[in-house]
Amino acid sequence: MAVVANLDPKRSNAGSDALEALIALVADDLNAVNEQILSRMHSSVELIPQLGGYIVAGGGKRLRPVLTLAAAQLCGYQGTRQTALAACVEFLHTATLLHDDVVDESDLRRGQASANAVFGNKASVLVGDFLFARAFQIMVEDGSLDVLRILCTASAVIAEGEVLQLTTTNDTDTTEEAYLEVIKAKTAELFAAACELGGIVADRPAVEQAALRSYGMNLGIAFQLVDDVLDYSAVQARLGKTIGDDFREGKINLPVVLAFRRGDEEERQFWRRTMEDLDQRDGDLEHAIALMTRHNALHDSVERARHYGAVARDALEMFPNSRIKHALLDVIDFVVSRDF
Structure with missing residues (x-):
């Protein structure tokens, strides 16, 4: 049994096109x-560029740095500070991925062997530390205390989110509120910081900086909600990606929270066995998906993502119409309807 998380397949291509359109508008800066x-x-220690290059090369669409570049363009910024800061954002993101995969004991990252599977846990942790250090060098070089405040705060919040997730893993009593607290810290905070930087470098009023932060925060929440749904999606399987990684690790995400809350006692015992005790047997993943489907847990998780996408859309209302604004609005559709 499988579930297609994308509830409106006709929108998936449109969403992907929207992301490509946004990338095209910032292409020179992204280069x-x-x-x-x-x-x-670059480092004289050969393993650092080797391992760092391995994960950066598989780094997907560079969505977070693209948001920094787009936010700066939305604010009319004509300088060059945004490119170094966007690289800083990508280093922070890459460092957290390296550490995440070690903590989660993950063997795959975006369909390929994870860095820790190839190079080992020790190297992954230490190169992650190196990338964090590089990011802080860039912040200092920029010279703005506001930039330093935003990115240092984001780094601390992300670390707190990682620790907080440890307290919810394998805990079926986790509430929706606790889950949202985790993903706001672990995922959405860097989206928010990436967008806020655009307003900082352009020296825009505080209300505009706050609007950019709101856009990024709500976009990031929507992104993670859909990411959690995709872990149980047939679309992922058709793309050759593994599904059920969160299930096998006992990670409590919103589809699990909703299915557990809406189920009867027999169903809750199933979730306790598989997620708390990690006593998982053949067919358990399929049964988990069936329970999520029965209780509309996947559907409602995507609907939550649509809600946060709408809040992100509202946050950009104060900015004048432009190609970059419309591209930022359209990319919300990519985040909510994506299948990768």
């Missing part, structure tokens, strides 16, 4: 960001 990443990953 400069990629150059910054390559140059700043």
